[in-house]
Amino acid sequence: xxxxxxxDHAASRIAAAIGEPARARMLYCxxxxxxxTSTELAVVADVSPSTASxxxxxxxxxxxxxxxxxxxxxxxxxxGPEVARVxxxxxxxxxxxxxxxxxxxxxxxxxxxxxxxxxxxxxxVSLHDRLKTMGWLTANGDESYExxxxxxxxxxxxxxxxxxxxMLRRRFAFGCLDWSERxxxxxxxxxxxxxxxxxxxxxxxxxxxxxxxxxTSFGRREMGSRFGMEV
Amino acid sequence: xxxxxxxDHAASRIAAAIGEPARARMLYCxxxxxxxTSTELAVVADVSPSTASxxxxxxxxxxxxxxxxxxxxxxxxxxGPEVARVxxxxxxxxxxxxxxxxxxxxxxxxxxxxxxxxxxxxxxVSLHDRLKTMGWLTANGDESYExxxxxxxxxxxxxxxxxxxxMLRRRFAFGCLDWSERxxxxxxxxxxxxxxxxxxxxxxxxxxxxxxxxxTSFGRREMGSRFGMEV
DNA sequence: TCCATACTTTGATCGTAAACGAAGTGTGTT
DNA sequence: AACACACTTCGTTTACGATCAAAGTATGGA
Numbered sequence: 001x002x003x004x005x006x007x008d009h010a011a012s013r014i015a016a017a018i019g020e021p022a023r024a025r026m027l028y029c030x031x032x033x034x035x036x037t038s039t040e041l042a043v044v045a046d047v048s049p050s051t052a053s054x055x056x057x058x059x060x061x062x063x064x065x066x067x068x069x070x071x072x073x074x075x076x077x078x079x080g081p082e083v084a085r086v087x088x089x090x091x092x093x094x095x096x097x098x099x100x101x102x103x104x105x106x107x108x109x110x111x112x113x114x115x116x117x118x119x120x121x122x123x124x125v126s127l128h129d130r131l132k133t134m135g136w137l138t139a140n141g142d143e144s145y146e147x148x149x150x151x152x153x154x155x156x157x158x159x160x161x162x163x164x165x166x167m168l169r170r171r172f173a174f175g176c177l178d179w180s181e182r183x184x185x186x187x188x189x190x191x192x193x194x195x196x197x198x199x200x201x202x203x204x205x206x207x208x209x210x211x212x213x214x215x216t217s218f219g220r221r222e223m224g225s226r227f228g229m230e231v
Numbered sequence: 232x233x234x235x236x237x238x239d240h241a242a243s244r245i246a247a248a249i250g251e252p253a254r255a256r257m258l259y260c261x262x263x264x265x266x267x268t269s270t271e272l273a274v275v276a277d278v279s280p281s282t283a284s285x286x287x288x289x290x291x292x293x294x295x296x297x298x299x300x301x302x303x304x305x306x307x308x309x310x311g312p313e314v315a316r317v318x319x320x321x322x323x324x325x326x327x328x329x330x331x332x333x334x335x336x337x338x339x340x341x342x343x344x345x346x347x348x349x350x351x352x353x354x355x356v357s358l359h360d361r362l363k364t365m366g367w368l369t370a371n372g373d374e375s376y377e378x379x380x381x382x383x384x385x386x387x388x389x390x391x392x393x394x395x396x397x398m399l400r401r402r403f404a405f406g407c408l409d410w411s412e413r414x415x416x417x418x419x420x421x422x423x424x425x426x427x428x429x430x431x432x433x434x435x436x437x438x439x440x441x442x443x444x445x446x447t448s449f450g451r452r453e454m455g456s457r458f459g460m461e462v
Numbered sequence: 463t464c465c466a467t468a469c470t471t472t473g474a475t476c477g478t479a480a481a482c483g484a485a486g487t488g489t490g491t492t
Numbered sequence: 493a494a495c496a497c498a499c500t501t502c503g504t505t506t507a508c509g510a511t512c513a514a515a516g517t518a519t520g521g522a
Contacts, residue, residue, distance in 0.1 A: 007259065021239070050513080094241035
């Protein structure tokens, strides 16, 4: 009854669940936080619907994805941000130790992409850094972030309900490690609401069925002036 | 030649390497940063030497462990801190979503243990928090930490060569998420040197062949007065 | 009511990889 | 030299899990 063993075992089960190509394709596809049906994921994973069903069942019991039943559709999405973080971490390991060149990482994905439901890539990292140097965002213990009074005012001015964002049953804000940049971008509820805003204001547009984000020329100007940065 | 696919695939290979019980036992055993020989790991993983050899070969080619050949011994250890972070991340996921009770997590491991080469558990989290509230440690962008001038003086006074620690080819300090506490403890070169100090000064002693740390009564007094906390 | 759609379950097949013992390689010791 | 020890490579067995087609269940619409 060694408990260390239990931990190992449970973790290894999780890893094994991720470590099957078809399931991995599903999981990484869901990193854009878009919920997808079983059949859609079957196409993504390149397996038959029945096989996809088995895989999704396993991912659900391992608590890597959750399912929302709506009529005859089943919408699958990642269980939570922790799952996305582990997937990102694995990408970091897979990305080679830096010396191994991965030159053909598409600039589109490097530049701006979604990580789970927030903005990653160089854009995400720049935003993150600007928010901190402008004193809008501050780190407190345990790597969580808080908005400063100035930051709260600024976000409210952008049309974000900070109070409401705090209410969400989810970590408010934290630094999420970026696999391409190896730096942090803004994660958590605040990161999610910021991406939503950027999409609504058409600062960025989302490629269909891809994690890539495209910064519009309007967005370039707007974000440049609002956050004082070159995009 | 979809590149997104490459990432998925590589990450899934890594996960699969972790997702085999025997290999997971080896990896989690190496989390205490103690290098071990092939035969020792065979015992830990509960497989024959030949099987262990194959597993270790795979872990090496996947760059999860590295090997140091010394005479007729081969010393295996984790490839780096990033690997340890992924393993901790998987533990977080395996730890159940909080609502699922896991009452039999041993207090020994909760209280104080090593995470790779730094202090984790409640002790690690307390230390981390104290260092920050005392203003010795400060967070700058990308979730990295820096020592304040006061912090540098304090660490020097403890007999730590801060300059030298900075020189190490490794991230200086950062918040490492703790699976049992779900809060951060101090990771990186500074975390490693702090653990080394605590061991040298006999503030804590290390159980042989386990990640558990025991706080000595001397250590309780010393750390209490030096960092102003209850241990 | 009946059919179409969305998805799951069942059952059978197949391939991979995990396991071990035995034999092989290399390194220290006498 | 000869032997002991640490570890790997080889060859074989075995077991598990990934796969699909076909049949089954549930929901929505005609």
